[in-house]
Amino acid sequence: MRTKIKNYITCFATAFFLFGFLLWGIIAPDKDVSTSERRPLAKMPTLTMESVLDNKFMSDFENYTLDQFPLRDNFRTLKAMVSFYVFRQKDNNQIYVNDGYAAKMEYPLNDSSITYAGKRFGYLYDTYMADKNINVYLTIVPDKSYFLADKNSCLSMDYEEFVRKMCAETPFAEYIDIMPLLSIDDYYATDTHWRQEKLLPVAGYLAEAMGGSLKESYSTAQLDKPFYGVYYGQSALPLPAENLYYLESPFLDACVVKDFETGDTMPVYDLEKGHGNDPYELYLSGSKSLIEITNPNASTNKELILFRDSFGSSIAPLFAENYAKVTLVDIRYIAPQILGRFIEFDDQDVLFLYSTSVLNNSTTLK
């Protein structure tokens, strides 16, 4: 009798699971975007004879069912938990967690990527800076594995070798080493990025190395929304929310930021974007190809051109104190060949500020 009941339970529970998710999947409206992965989700493909015969419909339908599966993020969390806590795997999709910090394994050191990045920077130097009165600097922001990997026995690059290779590729730039000034506390636990409110020593050190100094005092403001960084979604683990802070000052209030893509001005801190899918876009509105911060109260006419990735967005406003104008260029979104149309290169400081993550995966640089 007991066996019979057990068999009935097995059959009905399995049927409930399979039919339940089938119906749920059909009835539930499709989602447009995965906030955890920050990408659009697949939609139901169109059925045509051609798409069936070339198998496209089938593969698109599979992608659709995977992307739109009910409770998808919860299932991803279940998978991450089983990988970490049952199979005791050290990473899940190359994301690992140590001391409450989630990080992505940046491994191995990609020689060709460093060479490519060096060539792109070299092109910029040869085209716009050589034989001009321009001081060129390079600084490299370490990814979180620089601090975490050893503790977790995770695979990580040889960062000294990384810096040595990058410097060898950019002999025209003076390297400013900020790595000793940073610690894991200077980064968000759930995000790839550093925390602006902790960057004053680093910004001051960079400013000094470029012949200036930072004296401005700031107050710290907090975004009124919990911050879940990019690794929160990617790790799929229930990591606690963080607070996102930004530094305020009267001199920053007076600064004017111009977006060359639209021709419009915009605030230093875009609170609307701070409430969007990626709150880190609060700083200078996130990914922008070319923007300019003008400091009307500057006591100098000096200009800084900052070639940067996303780490530059949060530190750039702090440099504005020392310059009349700071121009931020992201050559992932603008071709270096056309930069001369927007910037007259002469008598400036130029700083290449890039993270190891971008330099080690530099195919996105144009």
Add this chain to the structure above:
Amino acid sequence: MIFSSIPFLFYFLPVVILFYFLAPEKLKNAVLLFSSLFFYAWGEPRFLVFMMVSILQGYICGILIERYSDSNPKRSKIILTVSVLFSLFLLGYCKYTDFFLANFNALTGMSVPLLKIALPIGISFYTFQILSYTVDVYRKDVPAQKNLIDFAAYAAMFPQLIAGPIVRYADIAPQLKKRTHSIEEISLGIRRFVLGLTKKILLANTLAQLVNIYKASNDKSLVFAWVYAIAYTLHVYFDFSGYSDMAIGLGHVFGFQFPENFNYPYISRNITEFWRRWHMTLGSWFRDYLYIPLGGNRVSKPKWIFNILIVWMATGFWHGASWNFILWGLYFAILLVLEKLWLLKKLPKSGVIPHLYVMFFVLLSFVFFDSPNVPAALATLGSMFGFAGLPLISTETLYYLSSYAILILIGLLGSTPLPAKAAKKWFGESFLEPAVLLALLAVCSAFLIDGSFNPFLYFRF
């Protein structure tokens, strides 16, 4: 379509089960047939025609072989020959043409262009099933099937269509005509299916990641090469036996008893026993349709050895059109001959040594099995035995060994009967078993869904 996919588990399977159990007894085979054709067409719409032509020729030839078996045996034999040649030609054309052309080019120095024919999924399985059916009808072991729907449902039946087990017509002929469905059978089928799914998704797929990591690594070491060989040996077992478990489980759900295909091969004490436990339906197929017709062991010793070499060369060739598969088959042939002539008498009957002997040679065999060609296989074997100039251990080895240690341990234990015995002892009549099965199904689904994890490149912002 594959079992370990969301479209199969959460769309195809529930809908087919619904239609199947709502359909009257007479139409159940038709439901199975049309769902099988849909299942096949989902992955290979262009190749549906190959399968349907194969089925039709098997059906017609079966009837004709039977019709002339008494009145005109010669004609019956000719029809059998035509049917066998047709099946072998189809398999040969799709699977082996480029292999022969490439070897012809290599021998003659010519450059006949390769045809680059895509291999229809499951062709090795359904061709062998149809081939054995016509031979069985000719031998009068089974009567010819007169109902095309029933015959096509047998040949195309989706649970065993693309990865076996190789189900002989004789095994399920009575069930095609009449079978019973019960909660006990369905429950048994679900249990077997979920365990197979677990083997495939949680163990085989995860171990495959380690295999791929080794292949892509620039930091290989001697220990890493052995870790790879162990991971691949476990992967191939859980992958194949997991698929067989799912097929057998689905068979139970639909009222069929498919033959067992794996019986803990890694606990074998000699290679002869290993092949009695590994891909059992293929082994028995070659025994009954090639080895015995060649004379089996009732011939002179040299002819017997020759028969073994032929059978194992064919077994290797069946797995893939490449010299490394042929060598893989011959490697086992040599081991089997050595065992039969001498080694079996010398091997201890108990203790750990026979197991180490089997696993050592099986491990090496799967390095050949996994390699794209013979030089690559020799290179990996060289790495394992210190001839590649690799360090004993490397940073990557340590990291991945510690990251996959539990999985490898689960794999090693899971390839023995211990977990099944423990489950029987722990669960018994307990209601915990359905809960565990449901949890496993949920975890398997989670691993499948996470396969869609695809962060936008923008995450690097």
